[in-house]
Amino acid sequence: MSGQTPDGERPLDGLPPEQLPSVGGPLTGKGNEPEPSAADFEPAPRQNVFLKELLRSNWVTTVLAIVAAMIVGGIMMAVTNEDVQTAAGYFFQRPGDTFAAIWSAVYGGYEALFRGSIFNPRGADFTAQIRPLTNTLGFAAPLIAAGLGVGLAFRVGLFNIGGRGQILIACAVAGLLTFNLDLPMFLQLPITLIAGIAGGALWGGIVGLLKARTGAHEVILTIMLNYIAFYLVTWMVRTPGLLQRPAGDQPISAPTPANAQFPELFGPSFPLLDWGFIIVIAATVFVWWLVERSSLGFRLRAVGENPHAARAAGISVQRMYIYAMLFAGGLAGLAGMNQIQGSVTSGFDGYIDAGIGFDAITVALLGRSRAWGVFAAGILFGALKAGSFTMQASQGIPVDIVLVVQSLIVLFIAAPPLIRTIFFLPKTDAEKAAKARAKAAKKAVMS
Numbered sequence: 128m129s130g131q132t133p134d135g136e137r138p139l140d141g142l143p144p145e146q147l148p149s150v151g152g153p154l155t156g157k158g159n160e161p162e163p164s165a166a167d168f169e170p171a172p173r174q175n176v177f178l179k180e181l182l183r184s185n186w187v188t189t190v191l192a193i194v195a196a197m198i199v200g201g202i203m204m205a206v207t208n209e210d211v212q213t214a215a216g217y218f219f220q221r222p223g224d225t226f227a228a229i230w231s232a233v234y235g236g237y238e239a240l241f242r243g244s245i246f247n248p249r250g251a252d253f254t255a256q257i258r259p260l261t262n263t264l265g266f267a268a269p270l271i272a273a274g275l276g277v278g279l280a281f282r283v284g285l286f287n288i289g290g291r292g293q294i295l296i297a298c299a300v301a302g303l304l305t306f307n308l309d310l311p312m313f314l315q316l317p318i319t320l321i322a323g324i325a326g327g328a329l330w331g332g333i334v335g336l337l338k339a340r341t342g343a344h345e346v347i348l349t350i351m352l353n354y355i356a357f358y359l360v361t362w363m364v365r366t367p368g369l370l371q372r373p374a375g376d377q378p379i380s381a382p383t384p385a386n387a388q389f390p391e392l393f394g395p396s397f398p399l400l401d402w403g404f405i406i407v408i409a410a411t412v413f414v415w416w417l418v419e420r421s422s423l424g425f426r427l428r429a430v431g432e433n434p435h436a437a438r439a440a441g442i443s444v445q446r447m448y449i450y451a452m453l454f455a456g457g458l459a460g461l462a463g464m465n466q467i468q469g470s471v472t473s474g475f476d477g478y479i480d481a482g483i484g485f486d487a488i489t490v491a492l493l494g495r496s497r498a499w500g501v502f503a504a505g506i507l508f509g510a511l512k513a514g515s516f517t518m519q520a521s522q523g524i525p526v527d528i529v530l531v532v533q534s535l536i537v538l539f540i541a542a543p544p545l546i547r548t549i550f551f552l553p554k555t556d557a558e559k560a561a562k563a564r565a566k567a568a569k570k571a572v573m574s
Contacts, residue, residue, distance in 0.1 A: 243517025267509025300326025331456015
């Protein structure tokens with residue numbers, strides 16, 4: 128009989144009930160049972176869902192991107208350290224020496240970074256110990272201001288890389304219009320500040336106007352205007368009667384009048400921190416309110432999300448482009464005023480931007496183009512800049528290592544899937560859907 132062995136036994140005889148296959152069919156009454164659905168299973172514990180969403184969040188990815196960049200930076204410190212290279216020559220005889228040298232190089236580098244940017248426990252008094260923190264805030268102020276301008280443009284769908292030109296024109300306008308006024312401080316200082324912000328806004332507004340009227344790409348416009356601003360300011364500081372210092376033949380402007388300089392916030396013991404930082408905090412609050420809470424900010428964000436839908440909803444896309452670049456240029460102008468009214472008061476030339484216009488792009492990317500995110504990113508980059516000098520002076524580590532760390536932060540920020548892969552973070556729903564589509568497409572091609 129079928130289903131029996133030659134000995135007459137059935138193959139399933141003797142098996143315990145839990146190992147027997149389930150019985151179904153029309154005669155058993157089990158064949159028409161519905162398939163189990165998601166509702167038949169218990170939902171995942173709430174803490175698991177919270178942890179999963181937390182690990183998917185942008186700020187966790189940002190923090191881990193910084194950690195990954197620091198790790199790579201530490202590897203570079205170790206590789207370029209002379210003691211590590213020497214110990215590696217006899218690694219197999221005494222491997223402990225190599226590991227000790229690596230630890231000393233990496234720990235010494237980041238300890239010097241902390242000591243030069245946050246707190247110096249070796250300082251003679253409390254003032255000397257906290258001076259590094261004030262230096263960090265001073266370096267961060269122009270980065271935050273320019274980063275706010277770049278981030279605001281990003282939110283409207285514009286890639287503003289013209290921060291350098293906007294800073295240069297802001298300084299030139301302030302120098303031309305206000306350096307010779309000789310007014311009391313309560314007038315000279317705000318007039319100089321307003322003139323610089325207006326100059327930056329004017330230069331940024333040119334980009335917005337051309338973008339709105341002709342459709343020209345803002346990247347090309349800002350690149351070209353950067354060159355125009357640089358050569359224009361360079362010509363001005365070489366021309367007597369314009370920006371060149373009176374009774375001098377050097378290509379540099381006159382010093383910033385004392386009445387136009389930002390007063391020191393906590394006195395002469397902290398020379399790099401002045402009232403410009405307070406103005407930058409006010410600018411951060413203003414940008415947050417403008418973008419997140421105002422009706423104009425809603426229209427700006429709508430254009431950034433989908434200009435076609437915004438136009439269909441009755442929003443003037445061209446006008447929003449002009450507004451966005453006016454605000455972006457004005458904020459870059461504020462960064463320029465932090466330079467000539469705070470950090471560099473002895474005169475300026477075509478290099479007064481000191482790379483801030485391009486570093487602002489990095490700050491805006493790290494801050495996810497959000498006002499307070501940009502504020503935090505600016506402080507981080509200010510700390511890296513302030514600490515790099517101590518790293519070089521006390522440990523002999525090139526400042527270029529810090530620049531590499533900054534670049535790596537941007538690289539990792541721009542590639543969230545890479546960070547999730549490195550640190551084994553859960554994938555987002557969008558990444559899972561993209562992977563499923565790729566697998567389905569590959570299967571279709573194979574079949």
